[in-house]
Amino acid sequence: MGQSRWAKLRQTEGANGLLMISPPAVYAILLLAAPLGTIILYSFLTDGYLEIIRTFTFANYIEAWTNDLYRSVMVRSLGVAMTVTAVTVFLAFPIAYFVSFHVAPSKKSLWLFLITIPFWTSYLIRVFLWKVILGYNGVVNSGLIGIGVIDQPLDFILYNVNSVVITLAHAYAPFAILPIFVALEKIDRSLLEAGQDLGESKFMTFLRVTLPLAMPGVIASVLIVFIPTIGDYVTPQLVGGPEGRMVANLIQLQYLKLDNYPMGSAIAVSAMVIVTIVSLIFVGLNRRYLRGGKR
Amino acid sequence: MTEKPTMIAFQDVHKYYGDYHALRGITATIRAGEFFSLLGPSGCGKTTLLRTIAGFEGISSGAVMIDERNMAGVPANQRPTNMVFQSYAIFPHLTVGENVGFGLRRAGLSKPELATRVGEALEMVGLKGYGDRAAHALSGGQRQRVALARALILKPKVLLLDEPLSALDKKMREQMQVELIRLQRQVGITFILVTHDQEEALVMSDRIAVMFEGEITQLADPETLYRRPNSRKVANFIGTMNFLPAMILAEGAGKIEVEAKGFGKLTLDAEQAPGGGQASAEGAAIGFRPETLTILFDGQTASDRETMAVIEEVVYFGDMTYYDVKLDGCDAPVRISMRNVFGRPVLDIGTRTRVAWSPGALVLFR
Numbered sequence: 001m002g003q004s005r006w007a008k009l010r011q012t013e014g015a016n017g018l019l020m021i022s023p024p025a026v027y028a029i030l031l032l033a034a035p036l037g038t039i040i041l042y043s044f045l046t047d048g049y050l051e052i053i054r055t056f057t058f059a060n061y062i063e064a065w066t067n068d069l070y071r072s073v074m075v076r077s078l079g080v081a082m083t084v085t086a087v088t089v090f091l092a093f094p095i096a097y098f099v100s101f102h103v104a105p106s107k108k109s110l111w112l113f114l115i116t117i118p119f120w121t122s123y124l125i126r127v128f129l130w131k132v133i134l135g136y137n138g139v140v141n142s143g144l145i146g147i148g149v150i151d152q153p154l155d156f157i158l159y160n161v162n163s164v165v166i167t168l169a170h171a172y173a174p175f176a177i178l179p180i181f182v183a184l185e186k187i188d189r190s191l192l193e194a195g196q197d198l199g200e201s202k203f204m205t206f207l208r209v210t211l212p213l214a215m216p217g218v219i220a221s222v223l224i225v226f227i228p229t230i231g232d233y234v235t236p237q238l239v240g241g242p243e244g245r246m247v248a249n250l251i252q253l254q255y256l257k258l259d260n261y262p263m264g265s266a267i268a269v270s271a272m273v274i275v276t277i278v279s280l281i282f283v284g285l286n287r288r289y290l291r292g293g294k295r
Numbered sequence: 296m297t298e299k300p301t302m303i304a305f306q307d308v309h310k311y312y313g314d315y316h317a318l319r320g321i322t323a324t325i326r327a328g329e330f331f332s333l334l335g336p337s338g339c340g341k342t343t344l345l346r347t348i349a350g351f352e353g354i355s356s357g358a359v360m361i362d363e364r365n366m367a368g369v370p371a372n373q374r375p376t377n378m379v380f381q382s383y384a385i386f387p388h389l390t391v392g393e394n395v396g397f398g399l400r401r402a403g404l405s406k407p408e409l410a411t412r413v414g415e416a417l418e419m420v421g422l423k424g425y426g427d428r429a430a431h432a433l434s435g436g437q438r439q440r441v442a443l444a445r446a447l448i449l450k451p452k453v454l455l456l457d458e459p460l461s462a463l464d465k466k467m468r469e470q471m472q473v474e475l476i477r478l479q480r481q482v483g484i485t486f487i488l489v490t491h492d493q494e495e496a497l498v499m500s501d502r503i504a505v506m507f508e509g510e511i512t513q514l515a516d517p518e519t520l521y522r523r524p525n526s527r528k529v530a531n532f533i534g535t536m537n538f539l540p541a542m543i544l545a546e547g548a549g550k551i552e553v554e555a556k557g558f559g560k561l562t563l564d565a566e567q568a569p570g571g572g573q574a575s576a577e578g579a580a581i582g583f584r585p586e587t588l589t590i591l592f593d594g595q596t597a598s599d600r601e602t603m604a605v606i607e608e609v610v611y612f613g614d615m616t617y618y619d620v621k622l623d624g625c626d627a628p629v630r631i632s633m634r635n636v637f638g639r640p641v642l643d644i645g646t647r648t649r650v651a652w653s654p655g656a657l658v659l660f661r
Contacts (some may be wrong), residue, residue, distance in 0.1 A: 193351055194384035196371040197399030198449065208397075212388045289388065 009207075043265035052261055060266030070250065070267060074274065077247040080161055081230035084168040088225045089218060090113025091169070092176035096217075100184035115174050123171060127238050134158040134239065139265040146207045159241025163191070165233045171227070176221040184210070215289035223279055229277055299326040301363075302453060302485045303348060308357035310343060310509075317343050318354070319509040325487060325502075327452075329481050332488045332496040334530070335506035341489045344506070345455050348487065350374045377446035378455040380574075381462070383438045383446075385430045391417070392426030394441055398449045416448040421476070423640055436467045445473075447482060456488045460495060472498050493533045497521065505529050513569075525569040527660055530582055537588075537629040538580040539622075541659065553659060555581040557602065557625030561654050568659040580660045585632040587656035590618065591649040592639060599653040606646045615643050620650065 043060055046053040064070050099111045118126065132159045133139045141153040157163055187210060195205030233248035240246065247267065254264030283290070302344055303325040306367045310318035318340050321562045325331045328358045333341035337635030346352035347359050359563065361375060377398070386394050410426075417423055420440035425433075433441065439459055446454055455476075460468045476499055479486045490496050496503045497517040504514040524530035527538070541555035548567045558581065591601065607628050608619035619628040631650070635641070642648060 188382060188384065190382050190384040191381045191386060193349075193371070194380060194386070196376070197349060197351075197376075197378045198445065199372050199401055200398075201370075201372055208400075211385060283554075 029151070039265045039268055042261050042263075043269045045262045049261045050259070057262075058264045061270065063263065064266045064270050073245060073250050074247055074267075074271065076161065076245075077230050077271070078274070078278070080168070080236075080244075081226050082165055083165050084172065084229045085222055085226040087165065087169045088172050088176045089221050092173055093180055093214075094217070094220060095173075096177045096180035096184055100106045100181055105121040115177055118174060124234060124238075126171060127167055127235050129240050130163065131158065134163050134166065158239060160244050161240070163239040163241075163244070164236050164244045166233060167239050170227050171173035171235070172225045175224045179224065180214060183214045183220075187213045205225075212289060215286060219283065219286050219289065222282065226282075227275055227279065231271065246257060258284070270283070300329055301359065302327040302329070303324070303487070304358075304360040305344075306358040306360065308344070308347065308359060309341075309355045309356065310347065310352065311355045312379055317509055318347070321357070321509075321513055323504060323514055325453075325483055325485060328483050330476070330486045330488070330499055330501045331505060332490055332500040332503045333360065334490055334493060334496040334503050334532075337491055339506040340509040341491075341506050342457060344644070345487060345489045346380075347456055348374075348378055348453065349378050358597045365380055375386065375452040376455055377449050377451040377453075378448055379439070379442045379459045381457045381459065383459075384441040385433070385438050387431045389430055390426065391428045391430055391433070391441055395426070395444045396428050396450055401524055412448060416444040419447065419481070420444045421474075431562060436471065437464050439463070443478070446516070447484070448477075451484060453485045453487060453623060456486060458491070459490055463493070468495070475499060480566070505532060507532075514547055518568075522656075523573070523658060524582075525608075527577070527580070527582075530658070530660070535585055536582045536658075537585065537628065538582050538660070539625060539629065541581045543579055543659075543661070551659060553579070553581065555657075556627075557622030557629075558587040558600075558652070558657075560625075561657070563657060563659055565652065567655075567657060568661065569661055582658040583629075583652070583656050584629045584659055585617065587652065588629070588631045589651045590620075590631060590633055590642065591651050599651060601651050602651055604648060604650045606642055606644055608649065609641065611641060618642065620648075622650065 042052070044056050044058070046055045046057050046059065088223050095115070099108060099115075100204045103111050120253075121129075131138070135141070136155070136158065138158070140157060141150075145153065157166070190255075191209050191213070192205055195209045196202065200208060230246075231248050232246065233252060236244050236246040236249055249266050251264045251271075254260045254267060301324045305321045305323045305393040306323040308318050309316070320327050321340075321344060331342060334339045342431075343352055347354050348361065350369060350373075351368065366374060386397065389397070392410075392413050395416050396409055399409055399412060412424060414423070417425055418442050422437060422440050422444065425437070425441075430438075430441065441457070459475075460471055463471060472495060472571055475486070475488075486496075488496070488499060497520075500517055502514065504511045505520065506512065507528055513520060513529045517521075520533055521530065524533060524536070527536075530536035539556045539558065541553050544550065544552040544554055544560070546565075551563045551565060551568060553561045553563055555561060561581075590604075602624045604620040604621050606618050608617075610619075614635055616633050618631045618633065620631055621628050633639075
């Protein structure tokens with residue numbers, strides 16, 4: 001009896017589904033939910049010298065949200081991430097548009113392939129290369145001095161927020177191009193003809209038809225760029241200098257240098273909450289582009 | 296009926312795609328207020344020709360005139376035409392009302408004026424009160440109506456319809472055919488319809504241009520096209536046509552003397568050879584539609600001429616029966632369609648029967 005019930009249960013669709021997703025589910029729980037839970041747990045504990053005292057407290061969060069240094073780093077991280085996102089998506093759109101609308105269909109995959117070429121090099125090496133390009137004796141400075149545009153090397157392009165923005169914008173460009181490209185590809189070309197047929201110029205048709213229909217891709221690009229860049233560690237560490245430090249560097253400092261796990265965790269959780277809220281607000285503002293639209 | 300003024304004139308229009316000669320010297324006029332169809336198999340250039348009117352397709356040589364104005368260099372958004380696309384091209388991000396009012400932005404109407412115009416247009420196509428619906432939630436027939444309203448609201452001189460009914464099921468298609476005719480009479484705008492469906496073209500059009508391989512093969516009203524096709528291609532594309540080999544014996548004074556297998560010696564009017572005087576490689580043939588031959592049942596007398604035939608095949612369709620018969624003196628079977636009038640039997644294969652025909656229904660192909 002028990003046997004047959006078990007067999008029956010296994011035959012139901014739901015049970016089958018659960019069975020099929022269980023390996024990745026276990027994987028996700030172990031590697032994602034468990035560490036996340038640990039961090040959240042840590043953030044409510046108290047830091048003692050060389051050990052963590054198991055007393056529940058909000059002190060870490062109060063410190064994280066009131067300390068001027070933490071606050072300014074968080075604000076800077078938000079600022080950098082927003083700038084990077086704006087620059088990246090703004091530059092990615094024309095590229096995606098060009099590939100989708102002006103490249104022959106047979107050549108599109110080649111173009112996409114070329115766009116992914118930066119990924120062939122390790123992220124770390126790419127960041128180092130930017131250091132070479134932007135450095136005091138780097139390609140940009142020696143080039144500009146060589147042709148006599150400047151006498152002194154420019155110092156505002158390395159070890160500050162600008163260099164972080166430039167490096168991150170380059171690193172995330174393909175991530176921004178691809179979703180926009182996909183959204184543009186999905187637009188029925190007869191819609192654009194219809195726009196012109198109904199009396200609108202090419203430019204107005206772009207504003208009234210192409211752009212709104214590409215918005216799901218733009219929104220995806222924004223999220224894909226914004227969320228990882230705000231927590232980026234390597235780039236600010238290598239090209240940011242002291243004034244380019246971002247929240248990930250702060251968390252690293254708390255964990256590894258100061259050995260303050262609860263404080264680091266509280267900053268990490270706070271950053272996560274802020275990212276979530278900003279992302280939700282952004283999606284909420286654009287929700288009219290995201291609902292429906294199925295043909 | 297007085298001759299209506301010309302709305303569109305094609306003057307020796309050629310179009311090349313690289314080496315491919317898509318339009319080969321189209322010369323034709325479309326009259327104002329006419330329901331005009333471009334009919335032909337896929338790849339014949341009918342859609343290309345329509346798109347040259349809309350301005351989506353340039354032409355390699357010749358001229359397209361709309362209302363006596365040469366359209367060379369006039370972009371699509373400045374032409375007095377609007378189009379109903381094959382896919383309907385309803386903007387998925389807008390509501391039905393926003394779709395219909397899309398082209399009115401430039402008219403600078405106030406909000407209430409705009410709402411009134413959109414409401415009127417929706418009412419005209421039978422979608423009153425649909426203005427706030429999401430466009431993607433519509434059925435195929437409704438999308439088509441939205442596309443119509445969106446085009447007609449701009450009061451174009453010419454409405455272009457690119458196979459607008461091909462995506463609908465049979466019943467909906469027939470309903471929309473009737474509705475399009477009604478709409479065209481109501482607004483009085485020139486409609487140009489592209490279709491590969493001969494029945495649709497016959498039902499809806501005032502005149503039809505039949506196209507093959509980038510050329511207009513015949514341009515005529517539906518009845519002429521059906522009764523007097525000017526070539527075997529047109530005859531085969533529109534309805535069914537029987538062909539019997541024939542020989543031209545003599546011709547002159549508006550008469551042609553012909554000897555046709557199964558029919559014997561005949562004298563035809565010159566008007567029965569609409570293809571003109573050029574001989575084709577296949578040799579001359581007499582053509583006739585399946586319904587122009589009649590099986591004579593017992594006691595019936597022929598109003599015209601009569602011959603004997605043997606029934607080879609019977610296809611029963613309910614309201615109609617198709618018989619494939621061999622006429623005496625002719626080996627190739629011909630098809631006869633008979634209406635199944637009450638009390639009339641369906642004949643069996645092998646039956647020998649009398650068949651009536653009329654010389655006036657025959658067409659001569661050279």
